[in-house]
Amino acid sequence: MEELGIVSYGSHIPRYRIKAEVIAAVWGKDGAAISRGLGIFEKSVPSIDQDTATISVEALRAALKRCTTLNPTEIGAIYVGSESHPYAVKPTGTIVGEAIGATPDLMVADYEFACKAGTAAIQTCIGFVKAGMIKYGVAIGADTSQAAPGDALEYSASAGGAAFIIGKNNVIATINHTLSYTTDTPDFWRRAEMKYPSHGGRFTGQPAYFKHITNCATKLMEKAGSKPQDYTYAIFHQPNGKFPVNVAKKLGFTIDQVKQGLMVPYIGNTYSGASMIGLASVLDVAKPGDRIFMTSYGSGAGSDGFDITVTDTITKLARENAPTIAQLVADKEYVDYGQYTKMTNLLFWE
Amino acid sequence: MRDVAVIGVGLTKFGERWDQSFRQLIAEAGSKAILDANIEGKDIDALYVGSMSSGRFVDQEHIGGLVAEVSGFSHLHIPATRIEGACASGGLAVREGYLSVASGLNDIVVVGGIEKMNDVSGTAATDILATASDQEWEAFFGATFPALYAMIATKHMHDYGTTKEQLAQVAVKNHANGALNPYAQYQSPVPLESVLKATTVAYPLGLLDCSPVSDGAASIILCSADKAKNYIDKPVKIIGSGQASDTLSLHGRRDICTLDATVHAAKMAYKQANLTPKDISFAEVHDCFTIAEICAIEDLGFVKKGEGGKAIDQKITTLDGSLPINTSGGLKAKGHPVGATGVAQIIEVTLQLRGEAGKRQLKDTQRGLAHNIGGSGASGVVHILEAM
16 A cells, blocks of 8 residues: 655744743632643743744744755645634745745645644645645644633633645655544634634533544544554644543543643643644654554534554654654743733734 | 312423524423323413523523424414513413413413523623622622622521531532432532532632523423323322512512522412421422522421521431432532423422432422522522322
């Protein structure tokens, strides 16, 4: 069988962090109780000059550093999934393409599907590569997600992203199967020109996140003829620390399978970046033969499922040429709420 | 006045019912009750439905006709009336249905209760519920229902030495009962420490001292008692019905720890049934907050004023106690879709009297009482039921 899958990967997480307790103190809430409830201790904060475009460029540059044999001009498509594209009209993908030297023979589009636009981009790249229309495709999921001051989302909405190069040559992890489960379920949304998203509170749980991930994961295992014990690692979309652990247990996965890809307690919910950063964290340590299960979730709503097997080629990838997720998580500097308001543009001035 | 019996009951599962719409819920409860009573649409003379705020929760007013329509008998053109009395809407609908049959005007009526509260945010639900308080003197100044009941609780603690642990024990008991009720919103027991450690909503009430925001519907069929056995073998007779009112605002009361609407509604029901509190075997009481159950068992005359907390310590009100309270799990664990609550209480009492309460079935079920309150106590309804 022809190998098709991940050729390289890279990530970027802004180094500023704010602790949940610091946010809680501003609103007179019990930070420890909130951290316990959400399973989030701190989250990443984009600096004043960081946005989805810069995070995407950093992530893709990291992927290219690891794969020294790949010439950016061989990249035939770049799809950037985000719900915080810097422009409403003007693509993020062109900025990324130009920055890495992949233009002009390049297909580009920006995607939006809440937190799963990046994994939808992976599926698009799989299609083009499989059809032989491009040699390599790049799928990026990145966000500088927004939260209204005082909203429950303020403890989780963070910034970060990951880039995956998809192709048939030097594949470090084959994508054996992918499928999606999609319905029209309005659990979380942001209308045009609204600064902050709205959400359905508890409705974002059972009828949204859990229903879509559970169905997608179940159908994927049916298609692959697999069961939870067949996988070394499992990654689920992580809007908080509780949901992915609960859905994993419900599906029959163990905490040991989940923990390597569970980054949300330390960086928050990077939205389009979330499950992809989880996958990057797994690839940082993965060995040939490891099998990976990933199910993303995007509000609105849908889940993309992936069944992945790590190949021998991963040992040849220069993984050390770019920082691991663990290193990105550890490289941090705390900000207070005042600095946070400046960096996330909560303060408005002309 | 002639005797009236409950000949059919129907309940939906209470909880976050995002899978069902407002009309699907009431249609499910209504059709279950009609099937249970072995009646047909043409047997029904009138319909009463209790709902506190369908207009603000699901943007639908004028639900009398809607309920008749979704129940499949709009072609019969029967009178269909919606009753509103905040969280007592269901209990008031039961009483209106009862009065219409007792008067001789109707032979068989359907009484429904419904609320679908999860289609709005938690904040919006709190605001909507606050419309049952005094807008000018309470809600306007920021008092929500947890705050009002917290004031009752702190006064009760001050005057009678009631403790936070005793409040918590009410939640522990009702969650234990709810775990035995397949229709309850919460299906698990809750340990005392969890109740005590839960996030404070309004001191001394923590999150687990409060009933939840719920979706659900309930329906019963009332019939003149002399014809009840034509339809079912085990009808249950309503032997007392009382209703009373009080000031809308809490601060207008002579004593904020006593819900005089309960006291007077109970007096009316006891008098009609020619009974005293000692004659009651078990009760479903309005425990929208844990303190409310403590006040209720005092105001219904089961224990002396101020001793409601001790009754919890003495395990009088548990399933195996001498006066089991809220065998269904109560509003606390079964859930509190406000308009449905008063009707659902009658259903629990009926099931116990019929011997059909499953794992929570009581042994001594001579007479049961249902007690439903609106707001902080401006409306009170009490019904006493007995097996026929």
